Amino acid sequence: MTQLLLSIDWTPFLVSIKLSIITCIILFCFCIPLAWVFTFKQFRAKKILETIITLPLVLPPSVVGFYLLILFSKYSFLGNFLEKHFNITLAFTFEGLVIASCIYSLPFMFNPLYNAMSMISKNIIEASFSLGKNSFITLFKVILPSIKPAILSALVISFAHTMGEFGIVLMI
Template sequence: MLDWTPFLLSFKLALISTGILFCICLPLSYAIARTSFKLKPVVEAIISLPLVLPPSVLGFYMLIMLSPYSFLGAFVEEYFGIRLVFNFTGLVIASCIYSLPFMFQPLLAGFKTMPSSLVEASYSLGKSRFKTMLFVALPNIKPSLLTASIVSFAHTLGEFGVVLMIGGSVGGETKVASIAIYNAVELLDYHLAHIYSAIMLAISFTVLFLVYFINHKISKNIV
């Protein structure tokens, strides 16, 4: 019988990570797009680093950072009773770091292409930076919002390397869909691996189709 738990766990991880990333990247990308400072290229490079860094390298350093022998790992375990490696909490932290640029970059591009006159007009009317971002900027970057959210969700859904190093393969806790496929191949159960892979392929195609379809509809309405 097909076990749907890895897929449910993957969706849970993707939803939580996408929500956290949206809350972090929205003000961050807006601030970086609307301000200029000397270290701006450095900040953008650090945020975008997971795009080019091998997952094994990123996973290794996060494993060191979140382990109970590190300051952060020991602090969280001592005061909150949570071990950040080989559990779901650690997966969320790792996924947020790994998928950060997939949320940040589309939002930054959207804010950069938005006419400055809209922001200046809002400020001249006495609106705060927060209200300007929320009620003026966001409605004008709908395609970027959609792309950032769905691509971040899809990227988290298909994570493997970082997830494997931080969470391992604990059933019902860290064994997401990509890990389930890996385990099936290890056991030479290619039939199960085919089923899991086909489901992930269908999900990935559907997500990307929705991005292009909805963005096309939004573009037509704007024109």
């Protein structure tokens, strides 16, 4: 049994774990302020942006991966620009895979955080502001502790979704 475990190439599993961890960290850091803005600010394009964020839920992963591969290739405007000016290649690289995974797993991190922040009473937030706390302190001392279950849920779902995603990995 030990001989069998030692003879297995663990590289794909370890790359998947690394990809999932990095994706979760990036999405968490990106989605907390994004959920804050969507919850507490009103702006014109809000519904359109919500639809764009939710789009990966309805599109097949291989389709998303295919279009991201085209977007990341050196023949597209973005791919050509990044390669020419910054010497960055995203197609068929781990960095490109991280960006693609972040795009595809975005709704799995954003939706639980946004829904939980939307459920917080405005009175609690106004009380924090009336006590002289700014938005940053209110976020870290009032809002985030109030939505711990949603944070845990978002992290677990995003990690599991990224771990199990094959269509994006196959394409990028």
